[in-house]
Amino acid sequence: MLGGSVAGLLAARVLADHAEEVMVVDRDELAGGPAERKGVPQGRHVHGLLARGLEEIERLFPGITAELAADGGEIADPGVDLHWYVGGARKPPAEIGNGIASTRPFLEAHLRRRLTALPNVTAVRGRVDHLTATGGKVDGAVLEGSAGATEGERLRGDLVVDCSGRTSRADAWLGALGYEAPPRRSVNVELGYATRLFPRQPDDRLDGARGILSITEEPDRFRGSVAFAVEAGRWIVTVGGYHDDRPTLDPDDFSSRLAADPAVALRQFADRDDALTDVVTFRYAASVRRDYHRCKRLPAGFLAAGDAVASFNPIYGQGMTSAALHAAEIGAYLASGATVLEPAMSYFRRLSSVVDSVWTLSTTADFRLSHVTGDRPKGLWMTHRLNDLYTRATLRDADVHRLFLRVLNLQARPELMARPDHLVRAWRAAHRPLPGIAPRAR
Numbered sequence: 074m075l076g077g078s079v080a081g082l083l084a085a086r087v088l089a090d091h092a093e094e095v096m097v098v099d100r101d102e103l104a105g106g107p108a109e110r111k112g113v114p115q116g117r118h119v120h121g122l123l124a125r126g127l128e129e130i131e132r133l134f135p136g137i138t139a140e141l142a143a144d145g146g147e148i149a150d151p152g153v154d155l156h157w158y159v160g161g162a163r164k165p166p167a168e169i170g171n172g173i174a175s176t177r178p179f180l181e182a183h184l185r186r187r188l189t190a191l192p193n194v195t196a197v198r199g200r201v202d203h204l205t206a207t208g209g210k211v212d213g214a215v216l217e218g219s220a221g222a223t224e225g226e227r228l229r230g231d232l233v234v235d236c237s238g239r240t241s242r243a244d245a246w247l248g249a250l251g252y253e254a255p256p257r258r259s260v261n262v263e264l265g266y267a268t269r270l271f272p273r274q275p276d277d278r279l280d281g282a283r284g285i286l287s288i289t290e291e292p293d294r295f296r297g298s299v300a301f302a303v304e305a306g307r308w309i310v311t312v313g314g315y316h317d318d319r320p321t322l323d324p325d326d327f328s329s330r331l332a333a334d335p336a337v338a339l340r341q342f343a344d345r346d347d348a349l350t351d352v353v354t355f356r357y358a359a360s361v362r363r364d365y366h367r368c369k370r371l372p373a374g375f376l377a378a379g380d381a382v383a384s385f386n387p388i389y390g391q392g393m394t395s396a397a398l399h400a401a402e403i404g405a406y407l408a409s410g411a412t413v414l415e416p417a418m419s420y421f422r423r424l425s426s427v428v429d430s431v432w433t434l435s436t437t438a439d440f441r442l443s444h445v446t447g448d449r450p451k452g453l454w455m456t457h458r459l460n461d462l463y464t465r466a467t468l469r470d471a472d473v474h475r476l477f478l479r480v481l482n483l484q485a486r487p488e489l490m491a492r493p494d495h496l497v498r499a500w501r502a503a504h505r506p507l508p509g510i511a512p513r514a515r
């Protein structure tokens with residue numbers, strides 16, 4: 074397993090049911106409790122796990138939800154415990170099942186602890202430099218040499234899975250073995266995040282909720298702000314903006330964005346002087362997918378999963394849940410009697426359908442923003458009309474909001490939103506008057 078982050082940990086858990094020995098290799102030290110890691114710089118920003126993601130993780134590690142809760146993770150229904158605002162108007166509550174709000178290092182540490190407790194799993198520290206292959210089959214990886222060494226340690230394996238994230242070097246690794254790089258698609262979103270942590274008393278709520286997600290859409294300016302209760306008595310507060318409106322490291326910029334947020338309860342973070350951390354930022358340039366299913370030739374013994382296959386605009390919070398679904402596809406592939414002696418084309422074909430749903434959801438929404446460039450999905454205008462309808466309807470009707478959340482949480486396929494009975498309900502709801510709107514900041 075190349076990469077021991079969320080995708081690598083979940084895929085390794087699946088492999089542990091099928092292999093005598095599973096080795097997880099990561100450039101970072103994987104031992105120990107929750108800690109920020111160089112290899113996962115996004116880990117300092119808000120990281121909600123969707124309801125479908127928690128379901129999948131619980132299936133792989135039975136009892137982990139209770140463990141996360143016992144250690145302070147906020148097990149919360151995103152439709153009820155999280156309040157959703159669009160332009161200051163709140164969507165009605167809609168139950169969909171629990172996800173989790175915690176910091177990213179906390180979630181990773183729990184997954185890691187459970188995985189490495191398995192007798193046939195080991196974690197190794199090292200940066201993968203290239204892959205090795207014999208007779209059309211990948212059979213291992215070579216780590217970068219330590220100081221003075223020209224070549225690092227060679228690791229052997231029957232199956233190599235690339236889970237090294239969005240900066241994966243698989244294109245070069247496959248190229249060096251004489252294979253084509255998978256075709257790439259990208260959508261340049263130019264998103265920026267800025268985040269701070271604040272102290273929280275155990276009973277603190279925001280507007281009665283354990284989290285708030287607020288979106289402000291103005292002509293040509295789209296902003297989002299999020300505050301989630303997380304473990305160890307803290308709020309994680311992230312603000313986001315695009316292109317030339319990306320947040321900066323300046324604490325005044327952070328505060329002024331929150332002061333202007335139409336969700337009144339978020340404004341308290343603008344005035345607080347008790348932040349536990351400085352502002353940290355993240356620049357997310359583009360959503361990228363590698364279409365392995367379109368490769369004409371691939372070596373046997375090689376799979377890929379997680380962000381190494383597809384990385385999406387993080388505002389939809391779907392990355393870790395996608396990684397869990399990819400792990401499930403690896404399980405289905407191995408259970409189907411597949412052999413590591415043949416290229417895993419059927420795995421990559423099935424995976425592309427999992428990726429398609431998420432990719433279409435996130436990229437069609439992104440193309441609403443005029444600065445966004447890239448591979449435009451087909452039927453964009455129609456999807457935009459559908460999105461507009463659902464945005465209006467979800468503010469007015471709890472059942473429509475539930476359907477929308479189930480799609481967003483990857484519990485239901487996006488096509489369901491276009492089913493005639495759902496369309497009629499959404500259309501009727503969209504034409505009802507809107508419940509009261511909170512006053513805007515001046």
Ligand SMILES: Cc1cc2nc3c(=O)[nH]c(=O)nc-3n(C[C@H](O)[C@H](O)[C@H](O)COP(=O)(O)OP(=O)(O)OC[C@H]3O[C@@H](n4cnc5c(N)ncnc54)[C@H](O)[C@@H]3O)c2cc1C
Nearest residue numbers: 076078080100112115120121201237238379380387392393
């Ligand atoms: C700002 C931001 C916010 C996000 N918020 C959310 C959210 O709210 N909810 C959500 O579900 N998702 C979110 N995501 C997406 C989420 O972070 C990823 O989808 C998820 O981490 C998938 O992880 P991965 O394991 O595929 O890759 P990564 O988490 O990027 O991990 C890659 C791993 O590979 C290792 N590695 C890399 N190269 C090598 C090498 N050559 N040799 C050895 N090891 C290597 C790294 O050290 C790292 O451990 C967010 C992403 C960003 C950027």
